[in-house]
Amino acid sequence: MIELQPREIEEQKLYQQWGLSEAEFDKVQELLGRLPNFTETGLFAAMWSEHCAYKNSKPLLKQFPTTGKNILQGPGEGAGIIDIGDGQAVVFKAESHNHPTAVEPYQGAATGVGGIIRDIFSMGARPIAMLDSLHFGPLDNDHTKYLIDQTVAGIGDYGNCIGIPTVGGEMTFEDVYQGNPLMNGMCVGLLDSVQQQKGAAAGAGNLIFYVGAKTGRDGIQGAIFASAEFNDEQESQRSAVQVGDPFAEKMVMEACLDLIENHADILVGIQDMGAAGLVSSSAEMGAKAGFGMDLNLDLVPQREADMIPYELMLSESQERMLLCIKKGHADEVIELFNQYETEAVEIGTVRDDQQYILHQHDEVVANVDVKALVDEAPVYRKPSSRPARLDKESTGFEPDTSKVAEVLMDLLQQPAIASKESVYHRYDSQVQTNTVVLPGSDAAVIRVRNTDKALAMTTDANPRYLFLDPHKGGQIAVAEAARNIVASGGMPLGITDCLNFGSPEDPEIYYELEQATKGMSEACRQFETPVISGNVSLYNEFNGQAIYPTPMVGMVGLIESMDYVTTQSFKQHGDLVYLVGETKADFNGTEIQKMQMGQIEGQLFDFDLATEAANQQLIQEAIRAGLVNSVHDLAEGGLAVAIAESTFDNEIGVDIKLDMPASWLFSETQSRFIVSVSSELQADFEQLTGAKLIGTTGGQHLAIQTNNSKINLDVTTAKKAWKEALAWQMK
């Protein structure tokens, strides 16, 4: 790489290649009072990218509620923190790694997992669970199968090796993700004593330590790539992929947790070197505390020879952390990390002013105001316009249910509905021996050892609903996550999110972003689940085709007693089956519409947050009163699919009679649950919920009768089809 002179950078507009606009470059000049040199231009380009500065999404993110009575830390740190009582707290965050996964799925996914884990332990929390949310093209494409196989392998190998159970997730398959797949990961951690860490570097003269793996030229400009669209031509450019080393990360993690737990007195701040590597971690730590720093790049551990400052600062080599340590304690830190066979190197000191100064070979190679770098990025409110498709008249799609049993069997084998067992069997879901509810139910449940508490966790996205109505879809994304938590016996605590959208330069996409975040905010207020962390991934387009608006919601709930842990499967023969919530003819955006029409279209059905909250409340009360044996939330595929899924685990059949037309079996009206109740608790349950009795469990058959149809399937046969469909389609 040739380092151009400041004048050449200006003349050749090099900054544009790095994603800085002309106006932004002018602003940099103004802030510096001179032309930036090569290194400085690179620093600004990275720090002012969407990925680091949220310059296009910031005004929209402001809508989110971020505080609450149990919220100890909202957005702005490595991860958010929520009090769960007894002096303990849960820490969680989700992050996207879409572009790296598209380029090199195994390493892209693996390093995505690695990065999100570092965010959690940088807060002093021990990671206790991983979840994912994956969106790919349809399974009729060999490249897509390869992407899925390698992405799953990457997620699994990283989490399995480091010893964090991967306990939940979701997958969807749509044309729009063919060229731009999405890989979102979420990590949950537990803080045993509420002593969280902040990523700040304060106190002149304190030491800046670099710990972990050496720096190479991998992933340079990752943050900038993540803020640009894809096209075929760029395919070859996107080469600088990071490679993950979970073993190194395990050692770094244990060392950092030891440092935080046992040497808190000498630790001032700690931060992961994530996107935009050394520059973003160090500049953010300085800016947060209001201090500048001197960094000597000659001291940065280097894996390759002759790296220039630009490369050292922007490399996204993995498994690295930055620490701020009280002066005079260098030896203590070095010794501690050596215990874990990990390198710890002092690379600089905190200054008493706000200048961020980089030195290499006895020369100053960058000298900028740290606040300019971190806080002065421009913020844009982009023009927005309502896409025409949202006002298109519905064709009035009605499912064809003339062969209703066949329709159900076909739905059960749709990849979005079929069992994801062939995927989650590749993840160690049980290491740490706390996984009470294994993958496959509405939410995963992890017990909190030595207490009677547990945590329920889930990831949810409903891109189809958002495509038809970004506002209501945004509400539903949060509501469905809450529904999953409640069905598992939990009380929703808060959310993290990954906002995956197309290019915000397109007013219609910006409208989607605006409406989706508005809907999500409203739902978060309704369920009292503040947004405590998250990330934004824009420019998810391939050859001009944007993905569906895909805000992924990761939610954690508190299960206050192990007695409340509830799963979706029927538990015994002779139980009464209830449907909580009303059913309507809601077919647009549904799985059956996609299956029968080959696409989704029309106006999205109605959705009412208050009804949703009321129904969730009923379920919470019924679980707490000990009235239920199983609860399953109704999602893709609707009522018939949910009933079928409830029969599978224990192979307990069911006999259901419904006063509705056959087509309604496949409606996706929101806010509904299937509940099974012991017969002796009938009166209590009905009095509490007023829910409608629709049948009883028992036998070996999945029998569902409506006003105009009868389904009678062998449970084992239906289960086999559902269970094997995905593996079969992946072949």
Place this chain on the structure above:
Amino acid sequence: MKYAVIRFPGSNCDWDMYYVLRDQLKVEPIFVDYRETNLPIDVVAVIVPGGFSYGDYLRSGAIARFAPIMEDIKKFAEAGNPVLGVCNGFQILTEAHLLPGGLRKNQHLEFICQQQDLFVQNNQTTFSNQFKPGEKVMMPVAHGDGNYYCDDVTLQQLRTHNQIVLTYSKNPNGSVADIAGIVNEQGNVMGMMPHPERASELVLGGTDGLRLFQSVVTRQLQK
């Protein structure tokens, strides 16, 4: 009477073992670092837990066998004391030649984590005396390299000396003769791919694994 849990860099089931020993079996566990050269004097059994020692980058267990503590573990085993290796621990014990054979990549090449049914083939060992002969038990598996291999001569020896303790009811990884767990000829060193520590509490799905540990503890108490 301490139960030593050996910690290698990259062990990740070390705490799981520790908790089962302390909370379920009510015995005294102690972590022993791989850099130690001697086991504590009052150790009555050694457990090599699962994980990915040294990332398993060369071969599962290959590097761990050179750790300083391994010399003393060998002596401990040669003296007839119980040594149990689970998952990565099994891999380490085969690499250290404390057990015959070796573990290859799973036949289908994928990592597999699932509830696994097993058959108890020999209930006369230090590690299986709390099971009924032929009993079907459940202990989860979670591994990428669990495909046990040994040559025909070794397999014959394993059979002759009744060294096959656990077999899979439905082979998840391609292991020779469905082998899930074996002991050495003396019967005091056991290696197994399934995780008994993950089946030691009802809330986690079962307690069959607990009986494996209870077998060891019972033998100790009989001494």
Place this chain on the structure above:
Amino acid sequence: MYNVKVYVTYKASILDPQGEAVKMALHRLEFTNVQAVTQGKYFELTITKTTQSIEEQVEKMCTELLTNTNMESYRYEIEELTTEG
């Protein structure tokens, strides 16, 4: 100074699942005349000269660490570098 290349594969008698998978993939790409694929490991070592014989040293490295002789076989090539300074 020596440059040593070590090749490790499963023994011929042992099923090599990765090799089999690659063979199947090649067949799918219509390289149907591929009869057998062996996947293995490749190490490149740079070793300074000592009084001990290089062959002896490499042999020892192979049997003690680089291979599991229960299942794997190995071969190596030793090249003495002339540009030693």
